[in-house]
Amino acid sequence: MQFIKTDIDGLVIIEPDVHRDARGYFLETYHAEKYRDGGIDAVFVQNNQSKSVKNTLRGLHGQWRHPQGKLVRVIEGEIYDVALDLRRGSPSFGRHMAAMLSAENFRQFFIPPGFAHGFCVLSDVAQIEYKCTDFYRPDDEFTIAWNDPAIGISWPVSEPLLSERDRNAPLLATVSDRLGTA
Numbered sequence: 378m379q380f381i382k383t384d385i386d387g388l389v390i391i392e393p394d395v396h397r398d399a400r401g402y403f404l405e406t407y408h409a410e411k412y413r414d415g416g417i418d419a420v421f422v423q424n425n426q427s428k429s430v431k432n433t434l435r436g437l438h439g440q441w442r443h444p445q446g447k448l449v450r451v452i453e454g455e456i457y458d459v460a461l462d463l464r465r466g467s468p469s470f471g472r473h474m475a476a477m478l479s480a481e482n483f484r485q486f487f488i489p490p491g492f493a494h495g496f497c498v499l500s501d502v503a504q505i506e507y508k509c510t511d512f513y514r515p516d517d518e519f520t521i522a523w524n525d526p527a528i529g530i531s532w533p534v535s536e537p538l539l540s541e542r543d544r545n546a547p548l549l550a551t552v553s554d555r556l557g558t559a
Contacts (some may be wrong), residue, residue, distance in 0.1 A: 387487075392483070431500060451479050471553075495553070501522050525549050
């Protein structure tokens with residue numbers, strides 16, 4: 378199992394060991410001791426799964442008072458997964474990083490608390506499963522515009538399928554004064 382550190386502190390890409398034979402494959406999708414040794418010392422309290430069609434873009438979503446860390450993986454299809462650093466005082470505040478995650482490459486993306494998260498679907502269908510470090514609280518969630526020019530994410534879809542909330546999300550500059558204080 379490999380834990381690949383990124384240019385943004387705290388973001389980690391995990392490449393698990395996949396054991397294949399004529400019957401198929403086996404892999405550990407989470408092992409607390411191995412993840413702790415790899416620099417991920419998180420306690421996960423909730424698992425989520427979503428299914429989306431091609432060109433769906435979900436995000437960027439964050440939480441005001443109860444930020445969720447996430448361990449994201451794809452169990453069907455392929456996505457372009459994005460984390461945006463919203464940690465006050467972080468040298469990488471406002472920077473983002475993306476990872477290609479698929480059912481074929483088995484990669485996982487660890488996003489610690491304090492980041493906004495979003496993804497777009499590149500395959501016909503994608504199912505995403507992710508562990509969270511805090512419980513979902515609908516009244517605590519906010520959105521940031523997926524196409525905010527100040528962030529500059531190069532999404533690999535030109536006309537994404539968006540929810541009404543994501544279509545009308547404010548720019549980062551509009552919400553940044555409330556980060557860490559709400």
